[in-house]
Amino acid sequence: MGNVAFEHRLVINPDQRQGDQIILTPGQKHYLYHVLRLGPGAQILLMDGQGQAWLSVLYPAWAEILGPYTPQGELPVAVTLMIAIPKGNGLEEVLRQATELGVRYVSPVVSERTIARPSPGRQERWQRLVQETAQQCERSYVPTLGAPVSWSVALTQLPAQTPAYLCTPRIAGPLLLDLLIAEVSRPELPPALIIAVGPEGGWTPAETDQAQAAGFRLASLGGRILRTVTAPLAALALVAAVLEGGGGARRPRG
Amino acid sequence: MGNVAFEHRLVINPDQRQGDQIILTPGQKHYLYHVLRLGPGAQILLMDGQGQAWLSVLYPAWAEILGPYTPQGELPVAVTLMIAIPKGNGLEEVLRQATELGVRYVSPVVSERTIARPSPGRQERWQRLVQETAQQCERSYVPTLGAPVSWSVALTQLPAQTPAYLCTPRIAGPLLLDLLIAEVSRPELPPALIIAVGPEGGWTPAETDQAQAAGFRLASLGGRILRTVTAPLAALALVAAVLEGGGGARRPRG
Numbered sequence: 001m002g003n004v005a006f007e008h009r010l011v012i013n014p015d016q017r018q019g020d021q022i023i024l025t026p027g028q029k030h031y032l033y034h035v036l037r038l039g040p041g042a043q044i045l046l047m048d049g050q051g052q053a054w055l056s057v058l059y060p061a062w063a064e065i066l067g068p069y070t071p072q073g074e075l076p077v078a079v080t081l082m083i084a085i086p087k088g089n090g091l092e093e094v095l096r097q098a099t100e101l102g103v104r105y106v107s108p109v110v111s112e113r114t115i116a117r118p119s120p121g122r123q124e125r126w127q128r129l130v131q132e133t134a135q136q137c138e139r140s141y142v143p144t145l146g147a148p149v150s151w152s153v154a155l156t157q158l159p160a161q162t163p164a165y166l167c168t169p170r171i172a173g174p175l176l177l178d179l180l181i182a183e184v185s186r187p188e189l190p191p192a193l194i195i196a197v198g199p200e201g202g203w204t205p206a207e208t209d210q211a212q213a214a215g216f217r218l219a220s221l222g223g224r225i226l227r228t229v230t231a232p233l234a235a236l237a238l239v240a241a242v243l244e245g246g247g248g249a250r251r252p253r254g
Numbered sequence: 255m256g257n258v259a260f261e262h263r264l265v266i267n268p269d270q271r272q273g274d275q276i277i278l279t280p281g282q283k284h285y286l287y288h289v290l291r292l293g294p295g296a297q298i299l300l301m302d303g304q305g306q307a308w309l310s311v312l313y314p315a316w317a318e319i320l321g322p323y324t325p326q327g328e329l330p331v332a333v334t335l336m337i338a339i340p341k342g343n344g345l346e347e348v349l350r351q352a353t354e355l356g357v358r359y360v361s362p363v364v365s366e367r368t369i370a371r372p373s374p375g376r377q378e379r380w381q382r383l384v385q386e387t388a389q390q391c392e393r394s395y396v397p398t399l400g401a402p403v404s405w406s407v408a409l410t411q412l413p414a415q416t417p418a419y420l421c422t423p424r425i426a427g428p429l430l431l432d433l434l435i436a437e438v439s440r441p442e443l444p445p446a447l448i449i450a451v452g453p454e455g456g457w458t459p460a461e462t463d464q465a466q467a468a469g470f471r472l473a474s475l476g477g478r479i480l481r482t483v484t485a486p487l488a489a490l491a492l493v494a495a496v497l498e499g500g501g502g503a504r505r506p507r508g
Contacts, residue, residue, distance in 0.1 A: 073478040093347075097484050137479040177500030222498045224327040225391040230351050233484070234491035241492055244476045246431030247501040 008036055008044040009135045011142055020065040022046055022056065032058065045069060049134065049142035074140055075243045078104040078192040080162075081236065082154060084199035085109070085116040086228040092129055093229045099133040099143050101236040106130070107146040109154045113201035118148060151207055155214040164194035165219040166211045167235050169202060169226070176219035176235055180242040195239060197232045262290055262298040263389045265396055274319040276300055276310065286312060299323060303388065303396035328394055329497045332358040332446040334416075335490065336408060338453035339363070339370040340482040347483045349380055353387040353397050355490040358446075360384070361400040363408045367455035372402060405461055409468040418448035419473040420465045421489050423456060423480070430473035430489055434496040449493060451486045 010032065016022050024032070032038050040058050046065070047053040051074070056063040081098050085091055085108045098106060108118075108126075127145050134142040149157075158164065163183050165176055183190065196216065203211070212218070221234050241247065264286070270276050278286070286292050294312050300319070301307040305328070310317040335352050339345050339362045352360060362372075362380075381399050388396040403411075412418065417437050419430055437444065450470065457465070466472070475488050495501070 073476075097487070100478060100480050100484050101488065102478050137481075139478075175495060175498065175500040177495040178502075181501060222327075222494050222500075224354060224356050224393075224494065226354050227391075230354050230487070233351070233487050234355065234494070237488035237491040238495055240476050240478065240488070241429060241431040244429065246429040247435060248432075 008032075008038060008042070009047060009138060010044055011047050011049045011131055011135055014048050014050070017048075022054075022063040022065065024062055029061070045138065047135070047138075047140055047142075049131070049140075051140050053140045073102065073138060075102045075104075075240060077189055077243055079236065079239055079243075080105040080107060080192060080194045081232055082107045082109055082194060082196040083232055084111040084114045084151070084197065084203075084228065085118060085148060087115050087200060090227075090229045091116075091118075091126065094232050095126055095130050095143075095145070096133050097233045098236055099130055099139065100137050101233065102139075102240050103143050103236060104141055105144045105146070107154055108148040109151045109196075110148055111151040111199050111207055112204045114199045123147060151203075152210060155210055158194065158214055159192060161190070162192045162194055162215075163190050164196065164211075164214075164216045165235075166196045166203070166208065166216040167198070167221050167231055168208075168218050169221075173218040173220050176221055177238050177242070177247065179217060179219050180238060181247040184242050185248070189243075193239065195232065195235045197228065197235065200228050262286075262292060262296070263301060263392055264298055265301050265303045265385055265389050268302050268304070271302075276308075276317040276319065278316055283315070299392065301389070301392075301394055301396075303385070303394075305394050307392075307394045327356065327392060329356045329358075329494060331443055331497055333490070333493055333497075334359040334361060334446060334448045335486055336361045336363055336448060336450040337486055338365040338368045338405070338451065338457075338482065339372060339402060341369050341454060344481075344483045345370075345372075345376075345380065346383055348486050349384050349397075349399070350387050351487045352490055353384055353393065354391050355487065356393075356494050357397050357490060358395055359398045359400070361408055362402040363405045363450075364402055365405045365453050365461055366458045368453045377401060405457075406464060409464055412448065412468055413446060415444070416446045416448055416469075417444050418450065418465075418468075418470045419489075420450045420457070420462065420470040421452070421475050421485055422462075422472050423475075423485075427472040427474050430475055431492050431496070431501065433471060433473050434492060435501040438496050439502070443497075447493065449486065449489045451482065451489065454482050 012022055040060055042058045044056055045053055046056045053069040054065045055067050055069045056065050081103050130145055131142050266276055294314055296312045298310055299307055300310045307323040308319045309321050309323045310319050335357050384399055385396050475485055
């Protein structure tokens with residue numbers, strides 16, 4: 001599925017822009033000229049990671065903007081994934097696939113049954129992985145990665161009026177697909193949407209109650225037993241398909 | 255999401271059954287008594303990998319069937335995944351997640367742009383991985399794994415009258431979700447359904463033409479660039495959700 005419009009992409013900091021010139025950092029020059037072995041005159045796609053992208057041409061120390069570029073892959077709604085940190089390297093797999101599937105914000109949470117206790121160094125590694133993946137799949141937003149917080153703290157930080165779905169194992173309640181289609185069929189798309197996926201042992205009943213009190217709806221991913229690393233991708237695949245107008249929901253704006 | 259009804263599950267060969275007794279092989283006894291550290295009297299779920307499962311109790315050299323068990327996770331339609339073999343260990347990741355998502359048959363294919371040239375030893379490793387995953391997620395079918403064949407040979411082996419979808423990158427044609435909902439909304443569910451996902455560089459135009467001539471419909475997974483390991487999971491998540499009655503398609507039979 002690797003039909004990529006640009007072979008080379010780079011995320012820059014908005015500070016680097018001076019008019020139509022993007023002043024390259026030593027690290028970026030090393031990456032472009034030594035790792036990718038590009039030369040002056042090569043065309044690359046520059047992205048600010050916050051929704052803007054430019055087709056650019058390389059000069060020895062800067063890149064010159066040729067024009068704006070509109071990537072086609074962004075969803076019309078900012079999707080947040082709240083995920084109980086999986087065991088081992090599970091979160092890395094989730095971050096990579098969630099970034100591909102269009103997530104805009106990932107909030108790793110520590111729930112009662114979460115076994116993983118990530119070291120602080122992990123956060124930096126995760127952030128790098130998200131940025132690399134966003135670059136590779138030509139996202140115009142680099143997903144924002146929150147610092148791990150407890151489930152109860154995470155619940156106090158939810159934005160108001162945002163549809164939020166707590167994925168439940170097996171069939172226990174309405175299907176996520178149906179809830180999403182109903183939401184997207186309303187006259188106005190919500191600006192954001194939240195999907196939460198529990199740990200290996202599931203949410204505790206108290207955590208589920210807390211979530212419902214905070215406005216979450218229970219949503220089933222169907223009758224199969226999914227690992228913590230697979231459940232968020234199944235959920236995000238449905239979110240993306242419905243937000244792009246599938247399932248009879250109206251086509252998204254813009 | 256690990257809400258598993260049985261903590262211990264084992265796939266057996268139908269030959270091992272004698273009346274209500276399942277004669278355990280030396281390898282199974284080692285696994286149950288030394289790896290899992292179970293003792294006689296422990297209850298386990300036995301599965302024949304072909305759709306039947308039994309709640310059983312352990313004796314030193316055999317397991318006694320207590321009664322049949324109906325897993326809830328099987329889809330009402332046998333889903334085949336045809337996948338161009340991804341680079342590196344990509345197929346392992348796909349096999350694990352596809353098994354979780356309910357696939358019944360996986361056919362690895364070698365397309366023109368497939369880089370991977372798997373060694374014969376791989377097939378055995380893949381088969382073991384599929385069986386382990388099916389056990390872990392309590393599938394009553396162990397997905398069948400075909401031997402790698404070329405795309406053109408694979409196309410000559412398609413069962414007749416089976417809805418078949420060739421996943422395409424970006425939005426180039428109708429959305430897979432909409433095609434699936436239309437198919438499942440017909441008066442009769444098809445007995446089987448095929449999803450095909452291409453290699454890192456995509457199908458060649460000739461391969462796409464061949465597939466369409468063989469009855470495949472082009473189906474979009476949306477506007478994002480998905481890796482070869484992510485695209486099949488996105489597709490299978492949609493298949494499972496629709497086959498379970500999501501998206502306004504009628505509830506499946508049985």
